[in-house]
Amino acid sequence: MSASMFRCVSKSLAAGLLLMAAPALATPPKSYRQETVVAGSHFQGVHGLAVDGKGNLLASNLLGQSVHAVNLSTGAVSTLVGPPLGGADDVALGPDGSIYWTGYFSGQLMRRTPDGKTRVIARNLPGLNSLAFRGDGRFYVTQLGRGDALWEVDPTGRKPPRKVIDAPGYLNGFEFGPDDRLYGPLILKGQIARVDVDTGLIEKVAEGFTVPVAVNFDARRENLYVVDAATGELVRVRLPSGAKEVVAKLPTGLDNLAVGPDDQVYVSNMVDNDIRVVNPADGSVRLLVESRLSVPSGIAVVPDDPEETLYVADVYALRRVGGREGLVTQTTRVLSSQLNFPMNVSVTARHVVLSTAYLGSHSTLQVLDRGTGALLRTIPSPNGAQGVVELEDGTLLVAEAATGRLVRVDTSEPAVTTVLAEGLGGPVGLAADTKAKEPGVYVTEVRSGKVTRVRLSDGARRTVATGLKAPEGIALHPDGGLIVAEVGRKRLVRIDAATGRVTVLASGLRIGLPESEGLPPGYIPTGVAVGASGTLYVTSDIESALYRFVPVP
Template sequence: MPRFLSKTLAAGLLLVSGQALSAPPSAYRQEVVVAASPFQGVHGLALDGKGHLLASNLLGQSVHSIDLSTGAVSTLVGPPMGGADDVALGPDGSIYWTGFFSGQLMRRTPDGKTRVIAKDLPGLNSLAFRRDGRLYVTQLGRGDDVLWEVDPNGKKPRRQILSGHGFLNGFEFGPDDKLYGPLLLKRQIARINVDTGAIETVAEGFGMPVATNFDSSRENLYVVDSVLGQLVRVRVATGEKTVVAQLPTGLDNLTVGPDDQVYVSNMVDNDIRVVNPADGSIRPLVEARLSVPSGIAVAPDDADENVYVADVYAFRRVGGRDGKIAQTTRVLSSRVAFPMHVSVGAKHVVLSTSYLGDLSGVQVLDRASGEVLRTIPNKNGLQGAIELPDGTLLLAEGTTGRLVRVDASESAGTTVLTEGLEGPVGLVADTEAKEPGVYVTEVRSGRVTRVRLSDGARSTVAKGLKAPEGIARHPDGGLIVAEVGGKRLVRIDPATGRSTVIASGLRIGLPESKGFPPGYIPTGVAVGGSGTIYLSSDVESALYRFVPASAPVTEKAQP
């Protein structure tokens, strides 16, 4: 069960911004749609030799330990220090991990002391120790493509080994003291002499190889192919490839035990599976149903209240009443690019992201088929994006503080509607009004602002909120807002600005991370035609609903 259980939430008189406010229209009972999971997309893995598997959790900013006998997950390092893309054990038992977004290399000694041993390395990704205790790390994916040698104690300057080699990812040293790993851009496995910089091809013809590890014989490499969803065994001497197991796409990393059992992480499914290479059998170690649920939406014409979930590593459609996942579009193996926000109209779905520089922007999908119709780049810390009735897109640029229009035409001309907003995150349209506008949450100023579409004029609807993010319109005209800094869900009367609390003590709001716009991973809010409110939890990777207490109990959601 999640940490906060289903319950009836009573309304009462509340003080917001110094005002005594009236009770909300009704009480709500809180229910689980999709239950919590321990990670926010799991990545690097390492065995500690003591019956535990270490797992890195980049967006959740944590390093975890998993009991191999029970699958129980505990947190070794939490936010914000634990933002790890890959993890490894040093010769003295220290744990090292790479901060892809923070650009920091971290170390936790056996006595529990954590410190930064290298910094200013954006895109810091993979790491491995050579037998002599020398440590090597890579940068990739954020404008850099470099292999470094780094002092494990953080005292000596780092030394560049290679650059521009093709995005070297999860690697390991072989018995010959050469480094073996995938070159993503070349779709091959390479052998690198870190003393001379010489590169040789070991095997090629992969979809997207992302990580390698040796088996106990040290004669074979296991490779995970993210796009094809395959675990492949490569005979190092000949380059011969054998598919050992077919898994879902979105594989991220692996580690091999002394018994040659292969532990594989999948960032899309947010899970860890164990493969027995002897027979290709697969068993789950840690399971999940969502990865990083952020922006959510419910189509106003959908009586079944399907919830569209921007799950960062996937785009999903979840039954709001039964919690069943009816559709999953996976990143890397599709054209969908790391969605963080979603809005839904009559014909289109609009996804937006600021997750990775070159992939940041907006995508417009056909709602019926899921086909990507338009992709519009935007590197200005994009948060919310909505489509207006005339096909114009309206984008919230979290970094610049602007709302911009993008024409419906193929030329995609852009104009600034307004600027000077303080961390715009969530958007919801108000196009039926006499003077059509849009409501926007400002995470930095604590305001909900209305922007007039005709000329960009702004008016404050509510202030004094703590980090408001997700926003949606209720059928009664009220605004439902995720007040992340206050860990609560509030209803705002747009005419008076008065607020009432629907629920408090919520598990929402991961700490912001370097390299992301204000709001980081947004907390999403959506409202169905029945008045049921849906909320995503980034902290728990869960989806919840708040049902009017007078409504009949619906089907039991998925565990």
């Protein structure tokens, strides 16, 4: 990827684009100019890596649902498997040159043969994470998060998987050693372990890590390299003693690694969405693939800020970005903090409120102090939270896409949830309208294609617009109109809140990754925000970019 893709200077992508707007409380602009605030990336968080022996690094892209090849000399990225089949958390090469990858959300294990044919070779293994071949061709995968087990799998898919170990302690990125034992981190124990896959015996190799996530042997297969996601350290573990030595200190958020035949260590970072190369001889580090955002989804403009600073829920981080110059001025990272995979964000004078659509233990609401960034509250949201809005009294309104409900979460400890409205068709985006005579909130319904207004006093509903295709992000414009990302038609529209009239503002946008099996509606939402100047801001999940539409007089 060329360095020019990451310049801070915003470039016009469609100067002079005529975008007719509908009349509302004030006269809307007659046209907008589309610009890049933060340029994009090929990835939506880089995960598993494997050197293919042909001058490329295979890189898995879970949320982007793709598998890529990265040229080791130039850093050029190409796509081997695109969405939705390529939802890979880890990737490996088989003895015959086939590429294998794990579908964490789908629970499927995939294989692409050298002739380009792709098929599922195992199913119903939710949380599939890491995989590796033993020297004799036997194949092993592990479940993590949505399961905790090690399995042996037939590489051809003809035989059903065989469970080797149940609940080893979150066994993650592993590799077989010269002794045919499997070496890998036990995340929950902060250890590196050695597993005899024939007997199930687990032995400790090294300990004292914070969040060890992956290991690889050096080229001579004598020592292990370990990446720790919470500390950002690349550590060499000498065998058989287990003695540790820090080789390089990298940014936190490391996810996986691969070692080339020249002993260069390639490290992926899902928070920074990049790949770095470490020379273990001197600890020097260089970027191979660079990005500025990871998985930009929900966005919010800081109230009354003339610079229109944006908070970006970047899934693996919360970032603050200058709306005018595109500089990332603050990043709070998952794993090394208490942040929990933010997918939606709203901002008030005092607070930043985050929500995540991850189902299970990761699904939470989090309230942060806007001034200090300190985490004030974490509220479990087991049904998966999409859009979230904080009202003046501190009550939270939350869209539950999986259940079709709009709920209130009060300020008590522990928080109490009450249903304000139900039967919604995949509610995703929320825009509060609290200054109206009858305060309410606008809701996008990704499944039913509606925008609905829900009255806060009693939950009464009014359909504002229908016939949309997968509407997600929504924001209230200063002129009273609603700005909506209609993801299914890849366009930005304005909706007259009184009449429901829909006007197309921009089309052909790079938004809307296809839905993947095992994920709730609108899983990675396309975010929309409106500044006081009338500038419209939109995130791109496909390009991992942030765009703006500037009104032209």
